[in-house]
Structure formats: C-alpha cells, structure tokens
Amino acid sequence: MEVSPDNIVIYAREPIVINATLLFTWITMGLLVGVSGWVTRQLSVHPQLPPWQNGLELVVDGICNQIREITQQDPEPYLSFVGTLFLFIVTCNLLTVVPGYHAPTGSLSTTAALALCVFVAVPIFGIRQQGLGRYLKSYLEPTPIMLPFQIIGELSRTLALAVRLFGNIMSGNLLAAILLSLVPLFVPIAMQLLGLVFGVIQAYVFSVLALVYIASASSVQQKNHYGSTQENNL
Amino acid sequence: MNWFTVFAQVLNFLILVALLRWFLYQPILKVMQKRQTLIAERWQEAERLHAEAQQALATYQQQQQELQQNQATWQAEARLAADQERQRLLAQVRQAIAEQRTAWQADLQQEQEAFLRTLRQNVIHQTYAIARQALKDLANADLEAQLVQVFCDRLHHLDSSQQQAIAQALSQTNQPILIRSSFELHPDRCQQVTEALRAQFAIPQPIEFVITSDLFCGIEIKLAGQEIVWSLDTYLQTLEQRLSHALAQEETSHHEPHFSAGAGCLL
Numbered sequence: 001m002e003v004s005p006d007n008i009v010i011y012a013r014e015p016i017v018i019n020a021t022l023l024f025t026w027i028t029m030g031l032l033v034g035v036s037g038w039v040t041r042q043l044s045v046h047p048q049l050p051p052w053q054n055g056l057e058l059v060v061d062g063i064c065n066q067i068r069e070i071t072q073q074d075p076e077p078y079l080s081f082v083g084t085l086f087l088f089i090v091t092c093n094l095l096t097v098v099p100g101y102h103a104p105t106g107s108l109s110t111t112a113a114l115a116l117c118v119f120v121a122v123p124i125f126g127i128r129q130q131g132l133g134r135y136l137k138s139y140l141e142p143t144p145i146m147l148p149f150q151i152i153g154e155l156s157r158t159l160a161l162a163v164r165l166f167g168n169i170m171s172g173n174l175l176a177a178i179l180l181s182l183v184p185l186f187v188p189i190a191m192q193l194l195g196l197v198f199g200v201i202q203a204y205v206f207s208v209l210a211l212v213y214i215a216s217a218s219s220v221q222q223k224n225h226y227g228s229t230q231e232n233n234l
Numbered sequence: 235m236n237w238f239t240v241f242a243q244v245l246n247f248l249i250l251v252a253l254l255r256w257f258l259y260q261p262i263l264k265v266m267q268k269r270q271t272l273i274a275e276r277w278q279e280a281e282r283l284h285a286e287a288q289q290a291l292a293t294y295q296q297q298q299q300e301l302q303q304n305q306a307t308w309q310a311e312a313r314l315a316a317d318q319e320r321q322r323l324l325a326q327v328r329q330a331i332a333e334q335r336t337a338w339q340a341d342l343q344q345e346q347e348a349f350l351r352t353l354r355q356n357v358i359h360q361t362y363a364i365a366r367q368a369l370k371d372l373a374n375a376d377l378e379a380q381l382v383q384v385f386c387d388r389l390h391h392l393d394s395s396q397q398q399a400i401a402q403a404l405s406q407t408n409q410p411i412l413i414r415s416s417f418e419l420h421p422d423r424c425q426q427v428t429e430a431l432r433a434q435f436a437i438p439q440p441i442e443f444v445i446t447s448d449l450f451c452g453i454e455i456k457l458a459g460q461e462i463v464w465s466l467d468t469y470l471q472t473l474e475q476r477l478s479h480a481l482a483q484e485e486t487s488h489h490e491p492h493f494s495a496g497a498g499c500l501l
Contacts, residue, residue: 016238019239022242045265047273056262080259088247109243113242113247
C-alpha cells in the first residue's frame with residue numbers, strides 16, 4: 001500500500017522524477033484552468049447568467065467575502081494567492097472520490113511546497129504593505145530578545161501548516177484503505193464521504209490560516225497607518 | 235519527501251496562481267464590476283424614472299383635484315347654459331306658435347268673413363226668392379212692388395225734422411237725385427217713386443234710377459247727406475251679428491290645441 005503518491009513514480013531520469021503527485025497536480029491544474037478558461041470565454045454582464053458562470057462567480061465572490069471578513073481589507077491583493085490555495089486544495093481533496101485518483105495534497109511534498117509558498121508569501125505581502133524596514137522591525141517588537149522566538153514561530157508555523165494538511169489527507173486515505181481491507185462494504189463509502197467533508201474543511205482551514213498569517217503580517221501596517229492618521233487628525 | 239517534487243510543486247502552484255489570475259479572477263471580478271456598474275446605472279435610471287413617475291403622479295393628482303374642484307362650477311355653468319338655451323328655444327317655439335296662431339287666426343278670420351259674406355249673399359238670394367215666391371203664391375203680390383210701396387209709404391211718413399233737413403239740402407243743390415235699387419225697377423214703379431218724391435218735396439232736379447249690387451233687396455235714396463233706405467240689409471246685419479257672436483263664443487270655448495277641430499266644426 002502506497003502511503004504517499006510521491007512513491008508512485010511514473011518517469012524517472014535523475015534528477016527529474018515524475019511521480020503521481022506531479023501528474024495529478026497537473027491534471028488538477030489543467031482541470032481548474034480549463035474550466036475557468038472555458039467558462040470565462042464568454043462572460044455575460046446581464047443579470048441572467050449561465051449556470052457555470054454563476055457557479056464560478058459564487059465561488060470567487062465567496063472567497064472575496066471570506067477574505068474581507070477576516071482581513072477587514074480589500075480582498076483583491078490576496079485573492080489570487082489565497083483563492084488559488086483554497087481551490088487547488090479543495091479540488092484535490094474532492095477528486096479523491098474518483099477511482100484511481102491520488103490527491104496531491106496527500107503528499108508531504110505538496111503540502112510542504114504550499115506551506116513554503118505561504119512562508120514566503122507572508123513576508124512578501126508584509127513588505128509590500130508596510131515596507132522592508134518596518135516589516136523587519138516588527139520581528140524586534142516588543143523587544144529584540146523576541147527575535148529568535150519570532151523566527152522559530154515562523155518556521156514552526158510553516159511546518160505545522162504542511163504537516164496538518166498532509167496528515168489529514170493522508171490519514172483519510174489511509175483510513176479508507178484500511179477499512180476497505182477490513183470491512184469491504186458500506187463503511188468505506190461512509191468514510192469516503194467523511195473524507196470529502198474533511199477535505200473541504202482542511203482546504204478551508206489551510207487557506208484561512210495562510211490568510212491569517214498574511215493578514216497579521218500586514219495588520220501592523222494597518223494599525224500604524226490608522227494611528228498615524230489619528231495623529232495627523234489630532 | 236522528495237525535494238524535487240517540493241520545488242516542482244512550488245513552481246506548479248505559482249504557475250496555477252498566475253493562470254487562475256489570468257483566466258478566472260480577473261475576468262470574473264471584471265464582469266462582476268461591470269454588472270455592478272450596470273446595476274447601479276439601472277438603479278439610478280430606475281430612481282430617475284421613479285422620481286419622474288412620482289412627479290407625474292403628483293401632477294395628475296393635482297389635476298384630478300382641480301378637476302374635482304371645478305366640476306361643480308362647470309356643472310353649474312353647463313346647467314345655466316342649458317337652461318338659457320332651453321329658454322331661448324322655448325321662446326323661439328312660442329314665437330313660432332304665436333306667429334302660426336296669428337296667421338291661422340287671420341286665415342280663420344278671412345274664412346269666417348268670406349263664409350259670412352257668402353252666407354249673407356245666399357241668405358239674401360234665398361230670402362228674396364222665398365219672399366218673392368211666397369208673396370206671389372199666397373197674396374198674388376210682387377215683392378218689388380211691395381218694396382216700392384213700402385218705400386213710398388216711408389217717404390210719406392218722414393218726421394218733420396228729417397223732412398225739413400232734406401228739403402233744405404235739396405234747395406242748395408242742382409245735381410240730379412240718385413235712386414239706387416238692387417233690382418231693375420219697372421217704369422211704373424219708377425213713376426210711382428218719382429211721384430211720391432215730388433209729392434213730398436219740391437224737386438226741380440232730374441231723378442235718375444241706378445241698379446247696384448251693394449244694396450240687398452231694397453231701395454235707397456241719398457239726398458244731401460240724408461238717406462232713406464228700405465231693404466233687407468238691416469235684417470241681414472242682425473243675422474250676421476248673431477252668427478259672428480255665436481262663432482266667437484264657439485272659438486273661445488275651445489283650447490288652443492283644439493283650434494283646428496273647433497274651426498272644422500264652425501266651418
């Protein structure tokens with residue numbers, strides 16, 4: 001039994017190894033981009049929408065609303081990153097119902113890659129929002145003694161993010177495989193359905209956590225900006 | 235964990251972010267923004283139309299109110315105009331009826347007069363014929379002769395004042411004395427009348443006899459404004475007066491709508 005799709009190697013020529021994780025990632029990417037491109041090919045401005053366009057607008061608008069609620073900011077700068085994170089993870093998790101499909105999110109490489117992206121994105125968004133100096137200065141607050149703990153926090157946060165998603169998806173798949181071997185009927189189906197729910201929840205949790213990290217990096221700037229505005233007004 | 239896969243997945247994810255940004259987020263956000271703008275424009279248009287409709291409604295309500303307020307006045311004016319028109323038309327009709335009535339009454343009067351004239355002539359002729367025949371059959375007498383006789387008797391029995399006035403008038407004129415009769419007098423009768431006249435008055439003037447249709451069954455003589463007449467005219471005048479009186483009573487006893495019926499009865 002394969003625990004991770006990383007172990008399913010399709011093509012290998014050192015250092016290039018094409019495994020199931022990459023293959024199914026590309027398939028998922030193709031599906032997402034293909035559906036998006038097909039639906040947005042002819043978009044209607046009028047209130048009578050085609051069902052597919054309506055569905056995509058619903059998803060995009062829902063993501064925007066979530067971002068707005070959590071960050072209390074304009075969602076557009078975060079939409080591409082956080083929205084793609086959520087859509088990719090949720091699509092991977094939902095496609096596990098397709099026989100033969102191995103969710104790339106069940107691979108620690110994928111979740112580590114996504115967590116690495118979040119790890120890099122947090123300072124990028126923070127620096128873009130408040131500038132390099134002010135962002136770096138935030139690591140020294142409230143006192144420079146906190147700098148090591150801040151760095152450890154950042155790293156552990158990234159690690160937790162990666163392992164949480166990997167563990168949940170991998171464990172779901174593993175549990176389904178074990179149950180299938182023990183109780184072949186009904187219980188695996190229920191577990192699969194439960195796995196779908198968990199998959200959506202994990203996608204939500206991963207995206208929201210990433211958003212919270214990014215927002216917290218730029219909220220200092222927001223706070224400072226608000227404070228300076230207050231000072232200017234006074 | 236395969237590091238190649240990790241970096242490949244990072245790359246894949248970044249590519250996916252770019253692709254979805256290009257194919258999904260931007261078009262969807264753009265179209266949603268456009269729709270929002272469109273809806274806002276439509277909303278503004280609807281607001282404008284609503285305001286216009288409200289304004290139009292207010293105008294129409296005001297007009298309706300004015301209409302209701304003026305309705306009573308207009309109705310009164312219309313009623314007054316209708317009454318005036320009615321009065322005018324009634325006056326016209328009354329005038330037309332009065333004119334028709336006057337014309338009808340004039341016609342009736344003419345017919346009545348014509349009828350009476352005809353009646354009078356017929357009565358004269360009939361009376362004259364009956365009298366003449368009666369006298370001839372019963373008393374073997376001639377009516378003309380009796381008329382001449384009575385005329386001559388009246389000449390003889392003139393009162394003194396009348397006789398004196400005629401004599402005075404005759405003395406002042408040289409014109410011939412004119413004796414008019416409704417029938418042709420026999421020469422003997424002419425002689426009888428001449429003698430009776432000359433016996434009563436001293437007359438130097440010649441005496442002429444004339445037949446006239448104005449006189450009904452009688453003889454008359456006009457002497458210097460004095461007149462001696464013996465004819466059936468007086469009887470006939472009495473008869474005519476009584477007939478006219480009876481016709482007038484018959485006419486007044488009938489109402490206006492029964493004019494034609496009354497006239498029919500009378501005629």
